[in-house]
Amino acid sequence: MAERAFAGFRTEYGGDPAGYWVAPGRANLIGEHTDYNDGFVLPFALPQHTVVAAAAARRPNWSAWSEMNGERISFDDAGMAPGAVPDWGAYVAGVVWALREAGHRVPHAELAIASDVPLGAGLSSSAAIESAVLTALADLGDLDLPVDDRPRLAQRAENEYVGAPTGVMDQSASIRCREGHALFLDCRSLEVEHIPFDLAGDGLAMVVVDTRAEHRHVDGEYADRRRACEEAARRLGVPALRDIDADDLPAALDRLPDEVLRRRVRHVVTENQRVRQTVELLRSGRIRDIGPLLTASHASMRDDFEITVDEVDTAVTAALSAGAYGARMTGGGFGGCVLALVDAAFADAVAAAVTGAFADRGFTRPRSFTVLPGPGAHRLS
Template sequence: MTDHQREFGVAPDGAWSAPGRVNLIGEHTDYNEGFVLPLALPHSAVATVTARDDRTLRLRSRDVGDRVVELSLDRLLPGEVPGWAAYPAGVAWALERAGHRLRGADVFIASEVPTGAGLSSSAALEVVTALAFSDLNGLGLTAPELARIGQLAENDFVGMPCGILDQMASASCAEGHVLHLDTRDLGGRQVPFDMAAEGLRLLVVDTRVKHAHADGAYGRRRAECEAGAAALGVPFLRDVPFDGLAAALARIDDEAVRRRVRHVVTEDRRVARVVALLDAGRAREIGPLLTEGHASLRDDFEVSCPELDLAVDTANAAGALGSRMTGGGFGGSAIALVPEESVAAVGKAVTDAFAGAGLAAPRIFEAVPAPGARRLPV
């Protein structure tokens, strides 16, 4: 008997999976309609779902809580569903708001995506729910449509003003590739990213910390970017040309806004440079761009923290070709591009550095580009 059957007393109609992600480069550019370069992780959220004949939504997580959360599809209101259940409930709310009338459902969630690690555990939960509901209700939603639903749920139901990077990565990344995504029109290209063939590994260092001010600070960063775009008379910071950056910065009086603008414009440029190097088969040369991106996130965008800086600096000193924080910041994870012969040394150095600083041991694992959201065989 499966966990789903044990909990709900019926067999599921199907099983679906959606992965977490790491972002190779392109941080805090998505809500500025810029460019990003994520890859999907092997760690995923799996939903088993049974459609119902009523309008009841029953949600159960293997990993959080010890009871079923029961809701009515007719009475879903933003801000009124606490905890993890807000994400799948928000997806149902967003689908109905988009004009899709849903059947009720029994949903059992099991996720391997670490929470609070900046690896998009919430987006994985949103996308897997959206895909399951799309299939069970015959909606036929595309990957960008699934991502938009997930973003709407997180922005307007949960209340987190994220961009669309995480949901698009979870919905549409491809195995063995990074996704070069234009967040303005959601056009993208899968760029081959076979690190093993080039004697490289991409390590993720989960610092296991998440600072409490993260969500409010994230919202302030987005507001500062919007203020910068308004000051420059452009719709989004993506529209500020790199070659005109110095002149643009001279027109902004607020020092914090000026730094935010500089990060976004230079980060879009770094994405283009990394893609060009990958296309040219020069993956080893992207390392300094990763480190440059971290310095920009630390100094101009001010979203790093001591634990992330320690991970990045230690990895680079121990043999990584480049490292950077990934995700929204204020804790979470860093990534390090490491020659395969240096993996053990880098991992030990980072672990020892955390121990020396009196911090809990970080979780370190290899990121191998995995498939995006899909229905699983049952």
Template sequence: MRAAAGGSGGCVSACVWFAPGRANLMGEHTDYNTGFVLPFALAQGVTATAVARPDRLLVLRSKQVPDEPVTVSPDSLAPGSVAGWAAYPAGVAWALREAGYRVPGASIDIDSDLPVGAGVASSAALECSVALALCGLAGAQVARRDLAAIAKRAENEFVGAPTGIIDQAAALLCRAGHAMLLDCGTMDITHVPFRPGRDGMTALVIDTRVPHALVSGEYGRRRSECEQATRLLGVPSLGSVADAALAGRLADPVLRRRVRHVVTDSARARAIAAALAAEADQADQAATAQETYRFIGRLLTQAHLSLRDDLEISWPEADIAVDAAIAAGAYGARMLGGGFGGSVLALVPAQRLPAARAALTEAFAQRSWTPPEFLDAVPSAAARRIA
């Protein structure tokens, strides 16, 4: 088994790790197609407090799930052996073991200030905080790119959610005050400055209160459709397609729409990263900031239309939230995450924020929907040890 003294923060008998959620400026369903994504880490996330145990058991507790603790043996873990929320930390232990790392016995207490099912990667934050805590107790030194892949494997194979790498990569690799352009084919990263608060803007996450579950069939169906289109086009992946017009070679109109979304959303991620980098290079950043944010807002709205019409993963509350936010002064908005529930990201001038929140609450009330909840998304640092 692989292990090295002093790894992952050097904790021996106890440690506390925090991993953030994420919002994604651009690039939905592009990660598993080896395209580009542009996430940033949130200030909110998941904390894992781990204390070593001599009995080689994992005892898992969550403040958000006040049930009895879940106790498992790392040596007997297999996909499907643990259900519910505990499948995520147990899956991390299994994936670390499968990668050749020693998994120590530990009591792990979980706490979170992320909304669950809101499309802000609460499951990846849980996985990454636990992965770092277990590595710290074991003295295992694991590169963060490798740890992201291990956590992704836990979600894919142990939990059964066919997600890409964006959430785990964002939790482990983002920087404060930046968005992270990630080439999911090569794992090359470019950090670009993104400080909406400095520029009089708010990146507002609107939780529509419609929970989503990526283990449901629709997410997997979209992935299968993309894989089918890849085979029919004879390309290595849809991320390698530069021109959406190539989709015209496909007879199936559904597959044509799926390809068009992946290619254009990946291009939008690159375009936003380029715009943010160009603004940072300007001598007078204030003079170009509003123009840059208006450009980003237009691409956000274009992306929502693509997610709604080409990928067909939006839901009524998201569509209304996008329309209401823009009508109240947002520069643009789009649904976040894998779809079929969750949140919307709106780019709102700070002076318009109270009006936007009020308009969104009223739009939901008019339809007798559960009131939305709001989170000001501040680009924050990646996972870190806090004790």
């Protein structure tokens, strides 16, 4: 990846970069749609990542080239208001904008971007771009920007500049994860705990199935789920659904006026509980035992939050039938990827079972690969 970013940089800018910065995609082990409800999540960083080759600019502007489409965008201080830079360039401009809004003197820079994080698969390719660009600019400008403060800035770029109403989990994972660990994140306080997640040491693997299902109405549906959760919290008189304890859930559901709100609340409250239970099992080194929690999470997303589609449901069922300890969709929903916890020796067999199930249903052939938890954003050289 660094070689590809280097080649792009030299072609576009006629010189060598000052360095390379990398940020990973992420998979969320468990804890879906809990982040914007001030709840708990447990992501880990993927080996797939985005690389930014960067150097100080020779002109008073910012420019970025993307290997993905061969395009180069440029913007300056006067032309970077929200909405001014469209498409993929908005993720770059949004980071510059968010840093400037926070009072930082952002260095003008030349950037070349290469990535192998699958696009549109629910693995946070956008957060990987934001995190890699932010890390590069912070180093180039020697900005006083503690690592713990960076996810909120990257999230602001996505929320207020790009216009995607995401929580802070994706950027936190891309920036703060550690190799061989999952990141237990409190999305209210932003406190983190690095939870050992040594799959290889236990003879396990995590199969990621990119279902290649076209995302269906994802932006509007995501926003609808967020509005429903906020409305339910308002009706229940709590700051966020995170403040409803599992023991108090039955009484809380009785106070809500319609079945849709009740289902949304039930998912968030029980999902927060499942995250905490998963953390306790991992702290005890009982990785296999988290399987039923992963599967229960998927059932909750399917039945209560209603964010799955036929392809991801088929992948989960096929993986479980082939011997997975647990399986669930990961990401915002309406398409994307499935995680399956399996014995490493049977990873290929589980992937083949999913592929066969897709063929039987006439779905597009999925892409499957195995992953181990990797590190967060950092400078390569």
